[in-house]
Amino acid sequence: MFSLGGNNYGKSGVRLVRVERETPRHAIRDLTVHTALSGDLDATHFTGDNANVLPTDTQKNTVYAFARDGIGPIESFAERLARHFVDRAEPIRTARVQIEEQAWSRLGDHSFSRGEGGELRTCEVVYDGERVEAVAGLRDLLLLNSTDSEFGGFLVDEFTTLPETSDRILATAVNARWTYVGATEDFDYDRAFAAARGALLAAFAGTYSLSLQQTLYAIGERILEAIPEVGEVRLSLPNRHHYQFDLERFGIDNPGVVFQAGDLPYGLIEGTVRRETS
Incomplete structure (x- = not known):
C-alpha cells in the first residue's frame, strides 16, 4: 500500500x-x-x-x-x-x-x-x-572586518594543521531570516527591515570576534533587541577565508597587508537565536 x-x-x-x-x-x-x-x-x-x-x-x-x-x-x-x-x-x-x-x-x-x-x-x-506567518530577511550581504577578529583555543587532534591567530580578516556573506510573531495589521515592515539590517551591521562592526559563532549570536541578539515583534533570528554565515600570503620565500615581508582570498571549501556557521517566552 x-x-x-x-x-x-x-x-x-x-x-x-x-x-x-x-x-x-x-x-x-x-x-x-x-x-x-x-x-x-x-x-x-x-x-x-x-x-x-x-x-x-x-x-x-x-x-x-x-x-x-x-x-x-x-x-x-x-x-x-x-x-x-x-x-x-x-x-x-x-x-x-x-x-x-x-x-x-x-x-x-x-x-x-x-x-x-x-x-x-x-x-x-x-x-x-x-493565520498569517511572516518571515523577513536578507541574503548575500557581504561583510568584512579587516581586524578585531581572532581564532584560537580550539580542539586539536592528529589531523589539525590550522594555526591559531590573534588577528585575522573576518568576512562573510550573511543570509538572515527573522520571524514576526507580534505584527499587527498596520505593522510597518519597511521600518522593521531597516531596523533589523541596521542592527545586523552594527553588531558585525562592533563585535570583537573570537569566533564567527560569537558574531552570529551577537547579530541575532541585536536584532531581537531592536524589534520586539521578532521571535527568532536564523543566520547562515559562510566563512570567506582570507589567508595571509607567504612572501618571505621571495625575500619580501608581509605585515598583514597581502592576502589570498579562499574559495572552496569554506566554513559554514549556522544558528538560531530565540526570544525566551515566559
Missing part, C-alpha cells in the same frame, strides 16, 4: 519589475516571486483530475495583476497574494509566497544602476485561511 505525503505546486521565478511613476522622481521595484499552493489535491495525483488545480500560469498572471495597484513592503504584497489564492480558490487551503527584492541605486530622477548579484531583501509569507 502507498499513500500521498505532503505536496504543493506553484510558479517559481516570476520576474516582476514595476516603475513607480507617481512623481517625476521615479522608483524601481525589482522582484522575483515564488508561489506554492496546497490543499485538496489528491485527485490530480491519483487520477489526473485537475478540477481543483489553479494553474501555475494563473498564479503568475495574478502576481502581475496585483502589482498594478502597487507593491508596498514585500511582506504585505506576499500576504495579499497568499490571501487571494486561499480565499478565492476553495480547494486551496494553504498558500506560501516567497519574494526576493533586488535594490537599484539611484543615479537621477529616472536613472538607476545595479551590479550583478548582490544583496537581496527576502520574505516568506504563509497563510492557511486563518
Whole structure:
C-alpha cells in the first residue's frame, strides 16, 4: 500500500519589475516571486483530475495583476497574494509566497544602476485561511572586518594543521531570516527591515570576534533587541577565508597587508537565536 505525503505546486521565478511613476522622481521595484499552493489535491495525483488545480500560469498572471495597484513592503504584497489564492480558490487551503527584492541605486530622477548579484531583501509569507506567518530577511550581504577578529583555543587532534591567530580578516556573506510573531495589521515592515539590517551591521562592526559563532549570536541578539515583534533570528554565515600570503620565500615581508582570498571549501556557521517566552 502507498499513500500521498505532503505536496504543493506553484510558479517559481516570476520576474516582476514595476516603475513607480507617481512623481517625476521615479522608483524601481525589482522582484522575483515564488508561489506554492496546497490543499485538496489528491485527485490530480491519483487520477489526473485537475478540477481543483489553479494553474501555475494563473498564479503568475495574478502576481502581475496585483502589482498594478502597487507593491508596498514585500511582506504585505506576499500576504495579499497568499490571501487571494486561499480565499478565492476553495480547494486551496494553504498558500506560501516567497519574494526576493533586488535594490537599484539611484543615479537621477529616472536613472538607476545595479551590479550583478548582490544583496537581496527576502520574505516568506504563509497563510492557511486563518493565520498569517511572516518571515523577513536578507541574503548575500557581504561583510568584512579587516581586524578585531581572532581564532584560537580550539580542539586539536592528529589531523589539525590550522594555526591559531590573534588577528585575522573576518568576512562573510550573511543570509538572515527573522520571524514576526507580534505584527499587527498596520505593522510597518519597511521600518522593521531597516531596523533589523541596521542592527545586523552594527553588531558585525562592533563585535570583537573570537569566533564567527560569537558574531552570529551577537547579530541575532541585536536584532531581537531592536524589534520586539521578532521571535527568532536564523543566520547562515559562510566563512570567506582570507589567508595571509607567504612572501618571505621571495625575500619580501608581509605585515598583514597581502592576502589570498579562499574559495572552496569554506566554513559554514549556522544558528538560531530565540526570544525566551515566559
